[in-house]
Amino acid sequence: xxxxxxxxxxxxxxxxxxxxxxxxxxxxxxxxxxxxxxxxxxxxxxxxxxxxxxxxxxxxxxxxxxxxxxxxxxxxxxxxxxxxxxxxxxxxxxxxxxxxxxxxxxxxxxxxxxxxxxxxxxxxxxxxxxxxxxxxxxxxxxxxxxxxxxxxxxxxxxxxxxxxxxxxxxxxxxxxxxxxxxxxxxxxxxxxxxxxxxxxxxxxxxxxxxxxxxxxxxxxxxxxxxxxxxxxxxxxxxxxxxxxxxxxxxxxxxxxxxxxxxxxxxxxxxxxxxxxxxxxxxxxxxxxxxxxxxxxxxxxxxxxxxxxxxxxxxxxxxxxxxxxxxxxxxxxxxxxxxxxxxxxxxxxxxxxxxxxxxxxxxxxxxxxxxxxxxxxxxxxxxxxxxxxxxxxxxxxxxxxxxxxxxxxxxxxxxxxxxxxxxxxxxxxxxxxxxxxxxxxxxxxxxxxxxxxxxxxxxxxxxxxxxxxxxxxxxxxxxxxxxxxxxxxxxxxxxxxxxxxxxxxxxxxxxxxxxxxxxxxxxxxxxxxxxxxxxxxxxxxxxxxxxxxxxxxxxxxx
Amino acid sequence: xxxxxxxxxxxxxxxxxxxxxxxxxxxxxxxxxxxxxxxxxxxxxxxxxxxxxxxxxxxxxxxxxxxxxxxxxxxxxxxxxxxxxxxxxxxxxxxxxxxxxxxxxxxxxxxxxxxxxxxxxxxxxxxxxxxxxxxxxxxxxxxxxxxxxxxxxxxxxxxxxxxxxxxxxxxxxxxxxxxx
Numbered sequence: 090x091x092x093x094x095x096x097x098x099x100x101x102x103x104x105x106x107x108x109x110x111x112x113x114x115x116x117x118x119x120x121x122x123x124x125x126x127x128x129x130x131x132x133x134x135x136x137x138x139x140x141x142x143x144x145x146x147x148x149x150x151x152x153x154x155x156x157x158x159x160x161x162x163x164x165x166x167x168x169x170x171x172x173x174x175x176x177x178x179x180x181x182x183x184x185x186x187x188x189x190x191x192x193x194x195x196x197x198x199x200x201x202x203x204x205x206x207x208x209x210x211x212x213x214x215x216x217x218x219x220x221x222x223x224x225x226x227x228x229x230x231x232x233x234x235x236x237x238x239x240x241x242x243x244x245x246x247x248x249x250x251x252x253x254x255x256x257x258x259x260x261x262x263x264x265x266x267x268x269x270x271x272x273x274x275x276x277x278x279x280x281x282x283x284x285x286x287x288x289x290x291x292x293x294x295x296x297x298x299x300x301x302x303x304x305x306x307x308x309x310x311x312x313x314x315x316x317x318x319x320x321x322x323x324x325x326x327x328x329x330x331x332x333x334x335x336x337x338x339x340x341x342x343x344x345x346x347x348x349x350x351x352x353x354x355x356x357x358x359x360x361x362x363x364x365x366x367x368x369x370x371x372x373x374x375x376x377x378x379x380x381x382x383x384x385x386x387x388x389x390x391x392x393x394x395x396x397x398x399x400x401x402x403x404x405x406x407x408x409x410x411x412x413x414x415x416x417x418x419x420x421x422x423x424x425x426x427x428x429x430x431x432x433x434x435x436x437x438x439x440x441x442x443x444x445x446x447x448x449x450x451x452x453x454x455x456x457x458x459x460x461x462x463x464x465x466x467x468x469x470x471x472x473x474x475x476x477x478x479x480x481x482x483x484x485x486x487x488x489x490x491x492x493x494x495x496x497x498x499x500x501x502x503x504x505x506x507x508x509x510x511x512x513x514x515x516x517x518x519x520x521x522x523x524x525x526x527x528x529x530x531x532x533x534x535x536x537x538x539x540x541x542x543x544x545x546x547x548x549x550x551x552x553x554x555x556x557x558x559x560x561x562x563x564x565x566x567x568x569x570x571x572x573x574x575x576x577x578x579x580x581x582x583x584x585x586x587x588x589x590x591x592x593x594x595x596x597x598x599x600x601x602x603x604x605x606x607x608x609x610x611x612x613x614x615x616x617x618x619x620x621x622x623x624x625x626x627x628x629x630x631x632x633x634x635x636x637x638x639x640x641x642x643x644x645x646x
Numbered sequence: 647x648x649x650x651x652x653x654x655x656x657x658x659x660x661x662x663x664x665x666x667x668x669x670x671x672x673x674x675x676x677x678x679x680x681x682x683x684x685x686x687x688x689x690x691x692x693x694x695x696x697x698x699x700x701x702x703x704x705x706x707x708x709x710x711x712x713x714x715x716x717x718x719x720x721x722x723x724x725x726x727x728x729x730x731x732x733x734x735x736x737x738x739x740x741x742x743x744x745x746x747x748x749x750x751x752x753x754x755x756x757x758x759x760x761x762x763x764x765x766x767x768x769x770x771x772x773x774x775x776x777x778x779x780x781x782x783x784x785x786x787x788x789x790x791x792x793x794x795x796x797x798x799x800x801x802x803x804x805x806x807x808x809x810x811x812x813x814x815x816x817x818x819x820x821x822x823x824x825x826x
Contacts, residue, residue, distance in 0.1 A: 495700045
């Protein structure tokens, strides 16, 4: 259950006011009680005191009457004249009033004892009642003796009056003393009444003070409750608003409800939500702005770099074109030189053509002579073959001679001592055969060397003939080449003359290109200046975007 | 002439006497004649007295079932001559590496006519009997040894001074498997 703040404060004031009213009513009641008590005590005590005074007066009047009667008797006795009056009747009336007064006092003291305000008062009334009763007994005795004396007075019985006067006076004194005691008992009752009134007063004061303390305590509790119910939510809201103020948009206040603080919390939540959305949008937009500014700056820097490169390229191009101009002039000069050199080459080529033709004829002669040498060598080779056959025959003969000598030696050995001389002949024959064989071996090796030499000579000669033929062919090709070369040189001369003309035209075109490059260079410088301005502007924009980013970073989402 | 020269002349004299004593003994030593044949790179000597004649090599008629060393038979002077390959008979490889230049040695035998085929007949050699080194397996007499080579003639031991030593073939021991 939620109560609004105003209702809470009103409720607190109502409770405090009710407590104060109750306290006042109670105090008033207690004051009334004290006053009633005092009234009751004072009225009772005063009434009893007055009656006791009455009683004392009556008793004294009785005594005075009796004494007057006695005195009159005595006077008569002594012979004096005394007005005759009826003392006894007066005395009887007085005695009856005194009896009534005694009865009233006894009855009243019994009644007051019944509804006494305190135990002390009850005891006091008890003592008063008891004293009254004792006094009443004494009084009854006094009244009876007085009655008898007075009757004697009436009867003029002097003796009897005289005799009873002592007793009656003693009873009279006892009665007066009893009344005085009763009066003292009444004083004790008065003191007890004062004490009871003081008790009631003390009780009332204490209870009022206690109630006042309870009221103060209740007021404090009510104030604390109001403070607790009002100040704490307000403090929470204040703390939340302070957090929002420092930029913390992440939290939401927990205080909700139907009261004022709850509505304030709901409204603050909605407000912080809106602020959070706003800050988020702001942050993303700022980030986009920052990125866009950075891209603009980067592209501006790239553009500046490319413009610088373009400028440098234009400078290089201008330098290159200048070099081309110089080289074109050199080309023209060199081409003129080449034309002169080519014309000299054409003359040289014609001389070379004549020399090559002579060389071709010499080659033909060399080939014919080489062929003749080859034929001679082949004839020599055939002769060598014939010598080889002869050598084979000689070798066969030497072999047979070898065998023959061996057999002869064998036969000589078989013949014993008689064949010894024949053995010597056979040994000589064998020696000759061996020498002949060795000679044939040498001749055969020499012949094979000759044959190898002949073969290589034939091959070399044939090679020489072939090379002479090849040389002839090449010389013919050289002649044709030189002829072509001379024609080409003539063509080259014409081409270089065209080159010179083209180079002159190229020089004119290059001068125009130089003018265009100057224009491009000026435009590049202007572009570079503009790009630098764009770069500075984009740098400023980037700084602004970063400042916005820093501001947006204050808000935590 | 002092004492040293006298002593030296005495020693020279004594040396000459000792050298002359060996030369006299060698002159009276027995000589044996051998026919030196070539088989591939080896040299073999055959006693000259056992050889009848030297023939140039000719084609042989091969005999079926014959031992490997028996190359075949030829006809010579009207006589059937069995041709034994000396290389195979000595336990080596077949001769004939020289081709047509090979020689046949017709032997003087009592039984069947035999010829030894060699690569080439080189020369005659006359060796001193003392210079021949006997093979450890050779017997006391020809034909009784364990192997067909009975000894070795050292190089330079011939009278004519021709270089090159050779192995001496024990012909009776060599021919023992081929004779009845």
